[in-house]
Amino acid sequence: MDPEKNHEINIKQSEDRFRENLLPSLSVNTVLFSYHQERLNVLLLKFGDTGYFMLPGGFIRRDEDVDEAALRNLKELTALENIYLEQFYVAGNAERSTDPVVVEFLKKQGYEKISSWLSQRNVSICYLALVNEKKVKPELNVQFISRYLWADVTNLPPLLFDHTTIIEKALSRLQSDMDQKLLSNNLLNEPFTMSDLQKLYEAVFQKKFTRSNFQRKMLKRDILARVGKKYEGRAHKAPYLYRFKKVKAS
Amino acid sequence: MDPEKNHEINIKQSEDRFRENLLPSLSVNTVLFSYHQERLNVLLLKFGDTGYFMLPGGFIRRDEDVDEAALRNLKELTALENIYLEQFYVAGNAERSTDPVVVEFLKKQGYEKISSWLSQRNVSICYLALVNEKKVKPELNVQFISRYLWADVTNLPPLLFDHTTIIEKALSRLQSDMDQKLLSNNLLNEPFTMSDLQKLYEAVFQKKFTRSNFQRKMLKRDILARVGKKYEGRAHKAPYLYRFKKVKAS
DNA sequence: ACAAAAGTGTTAGTTCTACACCCATGA
DNA sequence: TCATGGGTGTAGAACTAACACTTTTGT
Numbered sequence: 001m002d003p004e005k006n007h008e009i010n011i012k013q014s015e016d017r018f019r020e021n022l023l024p025s026l027s028v029n030t031v032l033f034s035y036h037q038e039r040l041n042v043l044l045l046k047f048g049d050t051g052y053f054m055l056p057g058g059f060i061r062r063d064e065d066v067d068e069a070a071l072r073n074l075k076e077l078t079a080l081e082n083i084y085l086e087q088f089y090v091a092g093n094a095e096r097s098t099d100p101v102v103v104e105f106l107k108k109q110g111y112e113k114i115s116s117w118l119s120q121r122n123v124s125i126c127y128l129a130l131v132n133e134k135k136v137k138p139e140l141n142v143q144f145i146s147r148y149l150w151a152d153v154t155n156l157p158p159l160l161f162d163h164t165t166i167i168e169k170a171l172s173r174l175q176s177d178m179d180q181k182l183l184s185n186n187l188l189n190e191p192f193t194m195s196d197l198q199k200l201y202e203a204v205f206q207k208k209f210t211r212s213n214f215q216r217k218m219l220k221r222d223i224l225a226r227v228g229k230k231y232e233g234r235a236h237k238a239p240y241l242y243r244f245k246k247v248k249a250s
Numbered sequence: 251m252d253p254e255k256n257h258e259i260n261i262k263q264s265e266d267r268f269r270e271n272l273l274p275s276l277s278v279n280t281v282l283f284s285y286h287q288e289r290l291n292v293l294l295l296k297f298g299d300t301g302y303f304m305l306p307g308g309f310i311r312r313d314e315d316v317d318e319a320a321l322r323n324l325k326e327l328t329a330l331e332n333i334y335l336e337q338f339y340v341a342g343n344a345e346r347s348t349d350p351v352v353v354e355f356l357k358k359q360g361y362e363k364i365s366s367w368l369s370q371r372n373v374s375i376c377y378l379a380l381v382n383e384k385k386v387k388p389e390l391n392v393q394f395i396s397r398y399l400w401a402d403v404t405n406l407p408p409l410l411f412d413h414t415t416i417i418e419k420a421l422s423r424l425q426s427d428m429d430q431k432l433l434s435n436n437l438l439n440e441p442f443t444m445s446d447l448q449k450l451y452e453a454v455f456q457k458k459f460t461r462s463n464f465q466r467k468m469l470k471r472d473i474l475a476r477v478g479k480k481y482e483g484r485a486h487k488a489p490y491l492y493r494f495k496k497v498k499a500s
Numbered sequence: 501a502c503a504a505a506a507g508t509g510t511t512a513g514t515t516c517t518a519c520a521c522c523c524a525t526g527a
Numbered sequence: 528t529c530a531t532g533g534g535t536g537t538a539g540a541a542c543t544a545a546c547a548c549t550t551t552t553g554t
Contacts, residue, residue, distance in 0.1 A: 025273045026373060062371050066342025087340055090375050092316025121312050123276060125340050125373075194533080213517065215534075236532035237524035444506080463544060465507075486505035487551035 021062040028070045029057040029091070029124045029163075031170035032078070034133035034150060035187040040203040041133065041150040042167055047160055048144045050105050053151070054160045055167070056138075057124065070127040078136045083186060088173040089126040089166060096162045097122040105144075128170045130186040154206065175205055183223055183244055191227050191241035194218065271312040278320045279307040279341070279374045279413070281420035282328070284383035284400060285437040290453040291383065291400040292417055297410055298394045300355050303401070304410045305417070306388075307374065320377045328386040334436060338423040339376040339416060346412045347372040355394075378420045380436040404456065425455055433473055433494055441477050441491035444468065 032043040044053035058073035060066055070085055098119040106115035138148045151157060153171055156164060178184065184200055198214050218224060225245050229238040282293040294303035308323035310316055320335055348369045356365035388398040401407060403421055406414060428434065434450055448464050468474060475495050479488040 023275045023371065023373070026275060060342075060373075063344055065344050066340060066373055068344075090316060090337055090340060092310075092319075092375065094313050094315050094318075121273065123273070123310075123316055123375075125342065210518070211533085212519080212535075217516090231525080233526070234532080235524095235526040235530065237534075239533055460544065460546085461506085462508075462546080467543095481552080483553070484505080485503065485551095485553040487507070489506055 022059040023062060025121055025123055027057050027059050027122055027124045028066065028073055029055045029126045029166060030070060030074055030077075030085075031055060031126065031128045031167055032074075032136070033128060033130050033153075033170070033174060033187070034136070035184075035200050035203060036133045036150065038199050038203060040153045040171075040200075042153055042156075042170075043131075043136070043138065044149045044151050044157070044159070045138075045140075045142070045145045046147045046149060047102065048105050048109075048146060050101055052101050052158050052160045053149060053163075055163045066125055070125075074127075074129055077139050078131065080131055080135060083129050083131060085127050085129050086173070086177065087125060087127050089169045091124040091126060091162055091166055093162065094121065096124075099160045102160060124166075126166050126170065128174060130174075130184075132186055132189065171204075178204055185244055190243045191230075193230055193239040193241060195239060197242070272309040273312060275371055275373055277307050277309050277372055277374045278316065278323055279305045279376045279416060280320060280324055280327075280335075281305060281376065281378045281417055282324075282386070283378060283380050283403075283420070283424060283437070284386070285434075285450050285453060286383045286400065288449050288453060290403045290421075290450075292403055292406075292420075293381075293386070293388065294399045294401050294407070294409070295388075295390075295392070295395045296397045296399060297352065298355055298359075298396060300351055302351050302408050302410045303399060303413075305413045316375055320375075324377075324379055327389050328381060330381055330385060333379050333381060335377050335379050336423070336427065337375060337377050339419045341374040341376060341412055341416055343412065344371065346374075349410045352410060374416075376416050376420065378424060380424075380434075382436055382439065421454075428454055435494055440493045441480075443480055443489040443491060445489060447492070 034041045034043070043056060045056055046053050056073070056077050058069065058076070060069040064072070067085070067087065070087070071081075071083075074083060074085065075081055102118060103115050106112070106118070133150055140146075140148065149157070153167065156167065159167070178201070184197065188196060188200055194215050195211075197218060198209055198211065201214070202208055223245050224242040226240045227243050228241045230241050231238045284291045284293070293306060295306055296303050306323070306327050308319065308326070310319040314322070317335070317337065320337070321331075321333075324333060324335065325331055352368060353365050356362070356368070383400055390396075390398065399407070403417065406417065409417070428451070434447065438446060438450055444465050445461075447468060448459055448461065451464070452458055473495050474492040476490045477493050478491045480491050481488045
């Protein structure tokens with residue numbers, strides 16, 4: 001990259017920030033969970049060539065709800081809409097806004113101003129969302145972001161700021177959510193088998209469930225509809241295929 | 251009150267706000283629960299002579315954690331320390347910062363500037379705390395606050411902004427907390443009887459529990475220590491007195 | 501000895517857990 | 528007809544909820 005050009009871009013972004021009337025000191029971060037090849041993943045963005053990653057995030061406009069800002073941010077980033085979003089945590093530590101890796105990286109490249117700007121005190125309101133990895137095309141037109149990664153939650157790369165903590169909190173919230181109110185919508189391709197659903201739960205809870213009891217528990221919830229059987233040409237009983245029943249808006 | 255003097259105070263407060271380096275657009279609000287005479291109460295502050303009340307709240311310094319700000323705020327307001335505090339909600343609607351009652355009141359009194367200042371976009375991070383009403387001496391040296399009130403949660407007066415919603419969310423969080431992790435520390439004077447504890451639960455959950463089963467459930471949790479019996483001079487078996495067992499910091 | 505409230509017991513119903521058993525399928 | 532994975536059944540444990548019984552207390 002051309003440093004001068006980048007600098008200009010940054011100045012422009014900084015100006016945009018005020019022109020667009022964004023709330024200062026505040027941002028949203030979203031932990032985007034996906035489920036792929038029997039693993040629970042989160043979307044991360046790579047920061048320059050540092051080897052460190054960060055969560056996607058954005059700012060809040062002065063005239064929009066914080067929830068709206070999270071939805072808009074998600075849409076801008078992934079083009080997805082009507083996604084389940086939940087506010088689960090506020091990252092508000094005074095020290096969280098500065099990360100030596102970021103400071104060092106920007107200093108090396110001659111971006112002192114950007115560095116101090118990026119290190120301003122920032123409180124982040126954190127959301128979690130469940131998405132289908134295949135339907136997501138992350139937007140990478142963001143300064144210093146070199147690529148994206150769907151990272152296995154059990155094996156996260158080094159993360160900037162307090163993003164590791166945020167992901168841990170997101171996971172424990174996801175677990176209690178799946179246990180009680182919400183479903184695995186958006187994480188599984190319909191139709192799916194009971195075995196598929198169980199593997200998803202095992203990835204989320206990071207433990208095994210007893211097959212027969214898991215099945216009974218799920219069926220008793222009255223959220224699954226059988227829509228046929230799956231003949232894979234394998235030498236065993238064909239499993240039922242399921243969809244999630246339409247849930248009335250609550 | 252002398253309007254001119256109040257105006258000066260406000261200007262001063264406004265300046266203080268910047269001098270003290272407070273985060274803009276952000277505040278904390280605390281829902282202070284107490285339990286008194288078999289009722290669950292919340293601390294409210296009366297706004298002028300409007301007949302409307304509001305939750306106590308404050309701002310966040312640039313160099314302090316959001317959690318610290320909530321603790322400091324609580325201490326400044328009630329002189330209480332080492333209180334269980336939990337962040338349970340972010341009030342982030344764009345429209346929430348303006349309340350016609352507040353605007354009207356200030357306009358009538360000739361405080362247009364204050365009105366617009368108070369109506370600036372504000373996102374509030376909401377905490378709940380459990381306190382002993384008798385140990386709390388609310389600080390009333392705050393502009394426009396005429397008095398305070400411990401209001402029964404089942405019978406709230408009219409509240410400003412979205413504070414009614416915030417209290418509802420706080421209550422449902424308190425319920426799930428008492429159900430699972432935390433105890434009734436700070437809400438009951440030790441020692442207490444099982445009947446006292448049950449009445450507290452009934453005030454919080456707003457429903458009756460079966461006496462014998464409630465007792466068994468509580469005893470099974472292994473959180474209560476018997477410390478004697480209570481002889482009240484009444485013609486029945488003296489109930490055991492309990493304290494909460496010391497819990498190891500987690 | 502009585503009433504009142506506290507403490508404990510009992511019973512039936514439900515839910516959980518592990519595991520056994522049968523069923524459908526393609527080789 | 529066999530191995531494999533899927534679906535259902537079942538016995539025992541654990542937990543609930545309602546209510547009965549016993550104990551303690553001051554009158």
